[in-house]
Amino acid sequence: MANTKSSGKKEVLASKSCGDKNCPFHGSLSLRGISFIGTVISTNMHKTATVEWSRWLSIPKYERYEKRRTKIHAHNPTCINAEVGDMVEIKECRPLSKTKNFVIVKKLGKEKLFKEKLEAREEAKVKKEKEPEKKESKKEEKGEQ
Numbered sequence: 284m285a286n287t288k289s290s291g292k293k294e295v296l297a298s299k300s301c302g303d304k305n306c307p308f309h310g311s312l313s314l315r316g317i318s319f320i321g322t323v324i325s326t327n328m329h330k331t332a333t334v335e336w337s338r339w340l341s342i343p344k345y346e347r348y349e350k351r352r353t354k355i356h357a358h359n360p361t362c363i364n365a366e367v368g369d370m371v372e373i374k375e376c377r378p379l380s381k382t383k384n385f386v387i388v389k390k391l392g393k394e395k396l397f398k399e400k401l402e403a404r405e406e407a408k409v410k411k412e413k414e415p416e417k418k419e420s421k422k423e424e425k426g427e428q
């Protein structure tokens with residue numbers, strides 16, 4: 284290996300070189316700005332991952348907090364190859380496409396209870412979908428009368 288002289292991180296990353304020009308380690312992409320830590324919830328798009336994390340927003344009127352979710356599209360280089368359920372660190376870069384301004388720089392391992400979280404969310408969705416149906420049926424009944 285030619286890059287054995289380079290230090291720590293670079294050595295590890297250089298060993299799995301990828302041909303991606305938008306890779307922050309093997310390509311020419313430079314990083315700047317803000318960084319976040321989130322969980323990958325989808326990798327269906329080509330070399331792209333949807334990263335999500337939640338934060339607490341204070342509501343001064345009620346002296347309570349509500350949970351808000353942030354969802355961001357991030358570039359997923361081949362050498363990192365993050366999968367659904369992975370905790371990742373993302374950093375800001377130049378716009379790579381219409382919706383991608385971030386790139387994954389590090390995998391931080393699997394998120395615990397990720398499956399349970401998704402299942403709970405899907406159950407909540409089903410409940411929400413059922414409620415409007417009932418309302419619609421009531422309206423129809425009224426209209427018929």
Ligand SMILES: [Zn+2]
Pocket residue numbers: 299300301302303306307308309310360361362363
């Ligand atoms: Zn790479």
